[in-house]
Amino acid sequence: MKKRLVLGLFYGVLSLSILSPSYGADEEEKPTASVDIGAFSKYVWRGYELSKDSVVAQPSMTVAYKGVSLNLWGNWDSDVHGDDRDEAKWNETDMTAAYEKSIGIVTLSGGFIYYALDGVDDSEEFYVSASVDTLLSPTITVYREVAHLPSWYLSLGISHSFELPRGITLDLAGSAGYYSSDDDDFVEVDKEGNPKGGKYQAFHDGKVSVGLTIPVMQYLTVSPMIAYSFSLSSKADDLITASSMSDKSDFLYGGVTVSFSF
DSSP states (O other), X not given: XXXXXXXXXXXXXXXXXXXXXXXXXXXXXXXXXXXXXXXXSOOEETTEEOOOSSOEEEEEEEEEETXXXXXXXXXXXXXXXXXXXXXXXXXXXXXXXXXXXXXXTEXXXXXXXXXXXXXXXXXXXXXXXXXXXXXXXXXXXXXXXXXXXXXXXXXEEEEEEEEOGGGOEEEEEEEEEEEEEOSTTSEEEOTTSOEEEEEOEEEEEEEEEEEEEEEOSSSEEEEXXXXXXXXXXHHXXXXXXXXXXXXXXXXXXXEXXXXXXX
């Protein structure tokens, strides 16, 4: 059932992106669509290492109209860690429905994310976000997990792009995250994963990244990047190390994304 739902949404988003109607030049707002494909040396999410010694491909499709958007994102791992068969596998599909509204220099957004995961319980999150169109573009986002591990995740981010010749931009970004668990199964642990305290509440992960956005044609861009993810506290260091595939809490990785938008 889950696979049929995912495939149905996949083809639905693809159809919308291809068949979105065109309007005349006098139309103030048109539907937009984008298709991205990224290839990376590692999959890291909120500080957690989710792949090792493999290449991950992460396709994404988005359609949007008048502030409402639907996104479908996936992860394909060329060699799933811990699988003795050395098989590639599609192991995650995320579906996001969102709404965005700009008021002056402030952009507000909110939505729902469904994480369809392979081998573990699926996850569901609501989120709200606010960003300011000013120096460093500060952004705050609050996520609420409502499925099997109820918790809050707060993310603070900044970013800036420098214009280079030929329309290229140098993109710098940084973020910090804080986790607060409401669930007795999401607790403090030592580096071996043994429970050692109450519900997990800690400054969790930080990430810095640098990349380029290179326009190739009117609708096509190529974006190489490199990122460094690290823990922000001793509690986070223990949890991330216990959860990782490399017995580490910091990760350097990179890749490239090709984007087509219209």
